[in-house]
Amino acid sequence: MNIHEYQAKELFRSYGVPVPEGHLASTAQQGREAAQEFGGTVVVKAQIHAGGRGKAGGVKVAATADQAEELAAGMLGRALVTHQTGPEGRIVRKVLVEKAQRIAREIYVSITLDRAKGCPVIMASPDGGMDIEEVAAKTPERILRQSVDPLYGLADFEARRIAAFLGFSGKSMHACARLLKNLFQIYQDKDASLAEINPLVVTEDGTLLALDAKLNFEDNALYRHSDIMELEDPAEEDSLEKQAKEHGLNYIRLEGNIGVMVNGAGLAMATMDLIKQAGGDPANFLDVGGGAGAEKIAAGFRIILSDPHVKAILINIFGGILRCDLLAEGVVKAARDTGVGVPIIIRLQGTNAEEGRRILAESGLRFTVAEHLSDAARLVAEVSEQ
Numbered sequence: 277m278n279i280h281e282y283q284a285k286e287l288f289r290s291y292g293v294p295v296p297e298g299h300l301a302s303t304a305q306q307g308r309e310a311a312q313e314f315g316g317t318v319v320v321k322a323q324i325h326a327g328g329r330g331k332a333g334g335v336k337v338a339a340t341a342d343q344a345e346e347l348a349a350g351m352l353g354r355a356l357v358t359h360q361t362g363p364e365g366r367i368v369r370k371v372l373v374e375k376a377q378r379i380a381r382e383i384y385v386s387i388t389l390d391r392a393k394g395c396p397v398i399m400a401s402p403d404g405g406m407d408i409e410e411v412a413a414k415t416p417e418r419i420l421r422q423s424v425d426p427l428y429g430l431a432d433f434e435a436r437r438i439a440a441f442l443g444f445s446g447k448s449m450h451a452c453a454r455l456l457k458n459l460f461q462i463y464q465d466k467d468a469s470l471a472e473i474n475p476l477v478v479t480e481d482g483t484l485l486a487l488d489a490k491l492n493f494e495d496n497a498l499y500r501h502s503d504i505m506e507l508e509d510p511a512e513e514d515s516l517e518k519q520a521k522e523h524g525l526n527y528i529r530l531e532g533n534i535g536v537m538v539n540g541a542g543l544a545m546a547t548m549d550l551i552k553q554a555g556g557d558p559a560n561f562l563d564v565g566g567g568a569g570a571e572k573i574a575a576g577f578r579i580i581l582s583d584p585h586v587k588a589i590l591i592n593i594f595g596g597i598l599r600c601d602l603l604a605e606g607v608v609k610a611a612r613d614t615g616v617g618v619p620i621i622i623r624l625q626g627t628n629a630e631e632g633r634r635i636l637a638e639s640g641l642r643f644t645v646a647e648h649l650s651d652a653a654r655l656v657a658e659v660s661e662q
């Protein structure tokens with residue numbers, strides 16, 4: 277789960293990670309009032325669940341309250357398109373108005389899970405503010421990776437080592453080390469999957485401040501963090517993923533054009549690999565699960581059909597607990613209700629597969645039944661290109 281910058285900054289503040297003073301505004305008038313309260317120059321920042329706002333006009337400096345109001349009015353209610361949002365962008369519903377800072381330098385810091393090592397890793401670079409991917413590609417020696425033992429937490433010497441790499445010494449090194457330890461505490465306490473500050477700045481008077489704040493949380497651990505769950509912004513969720521969640525379906529939207537419905541996460545992964553290998557591109561991941569009934573199947577199928585990018589569908593079911601005849605009924609029902617404009621390729625094996633194929637054949641709807649999975653993948657990749 278993702279949260280907004282202003283929410284992440286509130287958490288930062290409560291953990292002793294320093295952030296600029298700021299006020300949230302959902303109207304231009306509130307934007308003006310916030311700017312008036314701060315007095316001098318402010319920064320108006322669009323609050324959406326995506327980065328890259330700076331380059332896209334979602335972070336702007338206002339010298340006066342009039343200007344702040346104008347900037348807020350220009351952002352609120354409009355879609356902001358950044359390289360992370362996709363072409364349709366995200367509607368800006370709130371802006372964060374912060375007291376502007378005089379920046380001496382910009383640093384990058386993040387904490388995430390190193391899956392290969394099985395422990396958290398802190399990444400830090402003195403080259404913050406820009407795309408960290410670019411730093412990693414061109415000057416990898418400018419990024420320090422510090423693994424952290426999850427049982428001990430971030431040790432003082434590790435935190436100081438990172439701070440020294442970032443160019444701090446003396447008092448400022450201790451301030452930076454403390455900030456890193458506090459950030460690590462948030463990551464650990466809240467089961468975050470990512471904690472990122474880009475940029476972490478040193479102001480001209482030598483203060484350390486998190487100018488940006490990004491926190492992602494592990495969905496599977498949310499049940500033990502009701503405070504984090506409350507931060508969820510339904511307006512930012514993908515509406516198809518939201519619908520899927522309501523039906524208890526494991527659905528993730530992807531970029532391709534082949535809708536995929538499979539039972540079992542492992543089989544779904546294998547199916548997507550085969551589609552890729554055949555030159556196709558999946559539009560989603562969907563595991564309907566073992567015990568799905570006709571209703572759930574229908575819901576899953578409707579969700580795939582309502583994705584406008586989908587040009588072909590592959591249904592791959594191995595009937596174990598889920599019977600193939602039930603699946604066929606669900607698919608036929610959903611196809612009748614929704615109307616299908618794209619080719620559907622089905623591969624059924626296992627419990628009541630014969631019966632399932634008969635239901636499909638007698639439905640009068642056009643399905644292509646494939647015997648083998650590799651044939652099915654090749655077929656769907658072919659028709660998706662037409």
Ligand code: GDP
Binds near residue numbers: 329376378379474487
């Ligand atoms: P992002 O582009 O979505 O990651 O948004 P950020 O919060 O990182 O802001 C983008 C850039 O705006 C930062 O890298 C800073 O260079 C700049 N910026 C943000 N706040 C201030 C500020 O208070 N003063 C100045 N001078 N620049 C700022």
Ligand code: MN
Binds near residue numbers: 328
């Ligand atoms: Mn940033």
